[in-house]
Amino acid sequence: MLRFFYDRNGLNTVEVARGLLGHYLCHETASGLISGIIVETEAYLSNNDPASHAFKGMTGRNATMFGPAGRAYIYFIYGNYYCFNVVTGLQGSGEAVLIRAVEPLSGIELMLKNRGVKCEIRNLTNGPGKICIAYGIDKRYDGHDLRKKPLYLAENSDHGRLEIKVTPRIGISSARDKLLRFIIKGNNYLSRREPIG
DNA sequence: GTTAAGATCTGCT
DNA sequence: GCAGATCTTAACG
Numbered sequence: 046m047l048r049f050f051y052d053r054n055g056l057n058t059v060e061v062a063r064g065l066l067g068h069y070l071c072h073e074t075a076s077g078l079i080s081g082i083i084v085e086t087e088a089y090l091s092n093n094d095p096a097s098h099a100f101k102g103m104t105g106r107n108a109t110m111f112g113p114a115g116r117a118y119i120y121f122i123y124g125n126y127y128c129f130n131v132v133t134g135l136q137g138s139g140e141a142v143l144i145r146a147v148e149p150l151s152g153i154e155l156m157l158k159n160r161g162v163k164c165e166i167r168n169l170t171n172g173p174g175k176i177c178i179a180y181g182i183d184k185r186y187d188g189h190d191l192r193k194k195p196l197y198l199a200e201n202s203d204h205g206r207l208e209i210k211v212t213p214r215i216g217i218s219s220a221r222d223k224l225l226r227f228i229i230k231g232n233n234y235l236s237r238r239e240p241i242g
Numbered sequence: 243g244t245t246a247a248g249a250t251c252t253g254c255t
Numbered sequence: 256g257c258a259g260a261t262c263t264t265a266a267c268g
Contacts, residue, residue: 087249096249106264123250124261130249143249162252174250216249 058133062088067204073195079152085145095219099139126174148234
């Protein structure tokens with residue numbers, strides 16, 4: 046249970062995007078526990094953010110974004126991949142945080158099996174589509190309450206003081222100037238290498 | 243009914 | 256570094 050999140054109802058999306066770093070994403074599957082540390086996130090806002098799915102208002106696809114904070118918003122993209130978000134903000138506002146990369150902890154054998162491609166462990170969950178494949182997350186969990194098993198967020202009480210870096214978001218064609226991507230500086234499991242300097 | 247675009251990944255050069 | 260795969264969604268006629 047993420048106290049910083051639920052004590053405040055996950056109100057401020059940017060705060061949640063920063064705050065999720067260092068905590069756990071867990072999935073209890075029939076074959077065992079899959080877990081990892083969240084190391085990269087992006088915020089998608091409701092106001093003046095053309096890159097957000099919620100920018101043009103509620104549609105069938107993005108309805109979950111407008112629901113209560115703390116639920117999963119999962120969408121299908123590029124004909125192949127799911128992406129996993131945490132809904133934030135006041136109900137009806139339409140904001141969310143995209144989880145872009147995770148550092149694998151337990152269930153690594155299971156993740157390798159789910160991915161089905163030969164790759165280094167550092168490439169197992171370093172991208173939003175990869176996370177969903179490795180974790181076995183799909184549309185079933187759209188709208189799922191992330192305080193509840195089998196898919197949930199968990200507090201890392203001693204992750205220490207993190208060095209957080211802010212950058213532009215990845216893979217979008219509008220609002221590229223906004224600094225709404227948050228990463229754990231120097232982490233080896235990010236979706237992109239950090240620029241030198 | 244048709245079309246264009248998309249919060250991506252993999253494999254090859 | 257770049258192209259190709261792949262198909263759902265939403266907007267428009």
